[in-house]
Amino acid sequence: MEKKIQLPTSESHDLQGFPCPHIAVDVALMSIDPRDEYPKLCVLLHRRGPGHVEGMWALPGRFVRERDTLSNTAEQAVALKLGIQGTNVQQLHVFDDPDRDPRGWVMSVAHIGTISWERCIENTHHLRDVFAAPIRDHELDLPDGQSRLPYEQREIVRYAVKEIRRQYSLLPDPGHFLPDEFTLLQLREVHQAVQDDEIKADTFRREMKPNLIPTGEFSSGGVGKPAELYRRRDRSSSTVPSLSRSTRNRRRTPVEETF
């Protein structure tokens, strides 16, 4: 059954008459909690105040104000809900079910961001309405017996976990959980927390080396042979090799959206 589409000779591009959705952003801001025996990947939640399911833990979010950008809105959401300024965020996915919000037609643009644990704690340790929820198998351990996040925030977290694991399979600590200089052990612990998988030291060191610059300086104050400090190689350089197969060939089936 072949139906030929009649191509319109002209189509009104005047914006009058096109209703438009409200645009919200949600942010999965991630950090690495080093407090347990093994550092672990977390997502920062805030507890909602009066006016919107008070007391419920949620990802920070915010409506886009007039002529504002998504990333600016996302950063404001993080600032207002988590007390953290100046975070870099990236888009993940747009959720566009017209019935997803009972208040009206709203699209939500999910974002992902990363923050070091030190900077996270520095900004939020005094706040009782901010919580770092650890991630287990793409799910969050929510506090206060809460069973699930509102709207599609559960899916947002899954998207975020998948995306950060993908990026960490390509480059050393692209999310800058670590400061500018770090040891191989610190780097490996971060990668293990992100990938939720054990990574062999030898293999890891060999594949990181091409993307790291030895500083010539060594760590001090720890037990054992002092570790050399490294910096990330500037990845804008055209000579940066991508990681070898062992980082990328992690035994995980790419269960992800394809065409």
Add this chain to the structure above:
Amino acid sequence: MEKKIQLPTSESHDLQGFPCPHIAVDVALMSIDPRDEYPKLCVLLHRRGPGHVEGMWALPGRFVRERDTLSNTAEQAVALKLGIQGTNVQQLHVFDDPDRDPRGWVMSVAHIGTISWERCIENTHHLRDVFAAPIRDHELDLPDGQSRLPYEQREIVRYAVKEIRRQYSLLPDPGHFLPDEFTLLQLREVHQAVQDDEIKADTFRREMKPNLIPTGEFSSGGVGKPAELYRRRDRSSSTVPSLSRSTRNRRRTPVEETF
């Protein structure tokens, strides 16, 4: 300089008073043109009609109508501008510069889709306003001496090329350029077109096999030993292995957006 953020005790979530942007979608619909000695990856363009820079070649796009979804709008854009129905699309990126459209505040959600060459030709061969533009080094060969695509469509094509190459490094022909049954040579030609790189037959066959199901049937009508036909293994199966390093360890620096 530490500035504590005053968390609001309540925030108005009523949608009144929030201006909102118009939402457009753009689609980079990709196909594999087999007509030359080597098949090559193409993006489908349409020539704009009266009312909007008549005569300019562009990616199909469309404003989101009231309470419609992004994917439905993208599919309608493809249907109306390219004459192709029922394409699957995926989101790539949201372009949100408030000054990007002189007519007003518009955000554009870029999408990627794929279509077999046969189905593409079947729907568009009679149309003079549809063109399959070959991709060279992330750029398009535009017809009629046109130097560049409008708005951010050049970037959209780059996003699309990167995304399709990434997906083709993970699974055999996830974009279904090929029909349900195909030979290894056909599969390899498609992968070579997408990756724009030579792929050795032996290595390719070894890494594809775990994700393919031999049908027991053979191709006919060609010269030489008939090749066996394969189907893609259902990737929802938990036993599907991801591709080995040789497909993924292609010498390309991941020059892409990270945090």
Add this chain to the structure above:
DNA sequence: ACACGTTTACGCAAAAATGCGCTAATCTTG
């Protein structure tokens, strides 16, 4: 001062992957 634990880095064997030559099998064409 020494033993011990911890960490780093290297040498080396083992394992895995790659690429090529070769061959057998099978089809089409003349």
Add this chain to the structure above:
DNA sequence: CAAGATTAGCGCATTTTTGCGTAAACGTGT
């Protein structure tokens, strides 16, 4: 029926990667 073209797999050399044992270097406790 012969020749050419193509597919597919095997054997094997080479290359690459992995993982382990070990030495070196440090801090801590005795």
